[in-house]
Amino acid sequence: MDKLLITGGARLSGEIRVSGSKNAALPILAATLLGTSPVRLSNLPHLNDVTTMISLLRCMGVGVTIDERMCVEIDASSITEYEAPYELVKTMRASILVLGPLLARFGRADVSFPGGCAIGSRPVDIHLRGLEAMGATIEIDGGYIRARAPEGGLRGAHFLMDKVTVGGTENLLMAAVLANGTTVLDNAAKEPEIVDLANCLVAMGAKIKGIGSDRLEVDGVAELNGCSWSVMPDRIEAGTYLVAAAATCGSIKLKDTDADSMEAVLIKLREAGADIELGDDWISLNMHGKRPRAVSLRTAPHPAFPTDMQSQFMAMNAVAEGISQITETIFENRLIQVHELNRMGANIALEGNTALVTGVEKLKAAPVMASDLRASASLVIAGLLAEGETLVDRIYHIDRGYECIEEKMQQLGAKIRRVPG
Ligand code: EPZ
Numbered sequence: 017m018d019k020l021l022i023t024g025g026a027r028l029s030g031e032i033r034v035s036g037s038k039n040a041a042l043p044i045l046a047a048t049l050l051g052t053s054p055v056r057l058s059n060l061p062h063l064n065d066v067t068t069m070i071s072l073l074r075c076m077g078v079g080v081t082i083d084e085r086m087c088v089e090i091d092a093s094s095i096t097e098y099e100a101p102y103e104l105v106k107t108m109r110a111s112i113l114v115l116g117p118l119l120a121r122f123g124r125a126d127v128s129f130p131g132g133c134a135i136g137s138r139p140v141d142i143h144l145r146g147l148e149a150m151g152a153t154i155e156i157d158g159g160y161i162r163a164r165a166p167e168g169g170l171r172g173a174h175f176l177m178d179k180v181t182v183g184g185t186e187n188l189l190m191a192a193v194l195a196n197g198t199t200v201l202d203n204a205a206k207e208p209e210i211v212d213l214a215n216c217l218v219a220m221g222a223k224i225k226g227i228g229s230d231r232l233e234v235d236g237v238a239e240l241n242g243c244s245w246s247v248m249p250d251r252i253e254a255g256t257y258l259v260a261a262a263a264t265c266g267s268i269k270l271k272d273t274d275a276d277s278m279e280a281v282l283i284k285l286r287e288a289g290a291d292i293e294l295g296d297d298w299i300s301l302n303m304h305g306k307r308p309r310a311v312s313l314r315t316a317p318h319p320a321f322p323t324d325m326q327s328q329f330m331a332m333n334a335v336a337e338g339i340s341q342i343t344e345t346i347f348e349n350r351l352i353q354v355h356e357l358n359r360m361g362a363n364i365a366l367e368g369n370t371a372l373v374t375g376v377e378k379l380k381a382a383p384v385m386a387s388d389l390r391a392s393a394s395l396v397i398a399g400l401l402a403e404g405e406t407l408v409d410r411i412y413h414i415d416r417g418y419e420c421i422e423e424k425m426q427q428l429g430a431k432i433r434r435v436p437g
Pocket of ligand 1: 038039040042110136137138139140141142143144179180181182183184205323324346347348389390417
């Protein structure tokens with residue numbers, strides 16, 4: 017397994033381009049199953065999760081052509097299979113996002129039951145209850161979700177989600193766009209990636225009201241066309257580099273990004289003492305060489321502070337001035353990076369779902385192991401801050417969500433390289 021070797025001490029500086037959003041690309045790739053004519057997608061990030069979703073579509077017989085700039089044309093009319101097999105789902109839980117579109121368009125779907133992962137059990141009960149409310153019959157058999165639409169197709173329903181769920185909202189939205197009648201999804205998630213998905217569905221001919229709100233109203237249509245769509249910038253990748261620059265007292269500029277999708281993160285970075293300037297499609301951050309101030313945060317659904325940025329801020333807080341509290345409310349086990357950070361000399365105490373972080377002057381390099389995508393990012397940031405050489409193992413987690421992370425970090429002056437495992 018590849019590793020990342022990081023020599024700490026560099027202040028990040030320079031300019032990089034932000035890639036397309038993984039968490040918008042995955043549902044939008046699934047949504048292409050709904051189109052009766054080809055969908056052309058651009059700004060897709062070169063990530064393992066994206067290639068896994070493309071492989072999943074291909075193994076269903078869907079036509080996929082990719083050009084050298086990773087622009088993808090997807091034609092679902094050639095589909096032959098309606099199954100998301102275990103071999104693919106076990107590597108990427110987001111495969112569950114084909115469930116809604118397959119059911120809506122073809123009336124059937126067999127999707128391997130996604131297991132939990134390092135950050136939590138991550139059930140899909142709300143996805144399934146919502147589809148049942150739309151008339152689907154759902155059986156769990158041999159580790160598979162076997163879903164069938166009623167005669168005549170899914171029926172519009174008024175469904176209240178017990179918890180705010182990004183994937184649940186996406187699956188049910190994609191099921192509703194072809195259902196007979198009107199569907200109302202209450203307590204819907206409002207993440208920017210859902211807005212991007214909804215706008216792409218509208219470009220395909222869907223009728224959706226309340227985009228960006230917690231109540232989505234969908235009038236089902238008979239069919240959806242193709243469209244051309246450029247996936248939104250990745251707000252979590254952007255936030256990760258901004259936090260890395262703040263933690264190293266640096267000064268960077270990000271291009272091809274969208275500040276409107278990351279207000280909570282920018283507010284917290286300003287609280288940490290960052291001087292931030294915004295343009296139409298760029299964000300600059302300058303610490304003027306100053307050590308960041310510790311910032312407390314509590315994760316919650318958008319527009320509150322995003323759980324996907326929690327571990328990165330923890331790495332910054334580990335060397336910031338002062339004491340901070342970080343509370344994780346979305347996933348039951350998403351503070352796991354605390355133990356690895358403490359092995360690098362951080363001073364973090366865990367109390368239930370809250371970490372109490374006392375900033376130290378410096379971290380010390382150590383061999384560490386990544387456990388999930390965003391925890392890996394926090395270890396890379398910690399490596400940038402630590403005296404000596406940090407070796408981060410199991411970086412396949414990172415390759416799922418960060419395009420060319422070592423090249424981009426090198427462009428910003430980091431001493432980092434991939435070591436074949
Ligand atoms: C999406 O995961 C993202 N993944 C996650 O990003 C992100 O952390 C998460 O949303 C929260 O923002 C993608 O978009 C591909 P949820 P998802 O359903 O949809 C519970 C990353 O690092 N829940 O909003 O799986 C669940 O257990 C990844 O890029 C139910 O109880 O998250 C969790 O506690 C990690 N029943 C909470 O809701 C359900 O049916 C939020 O989960 C569904 C969810």
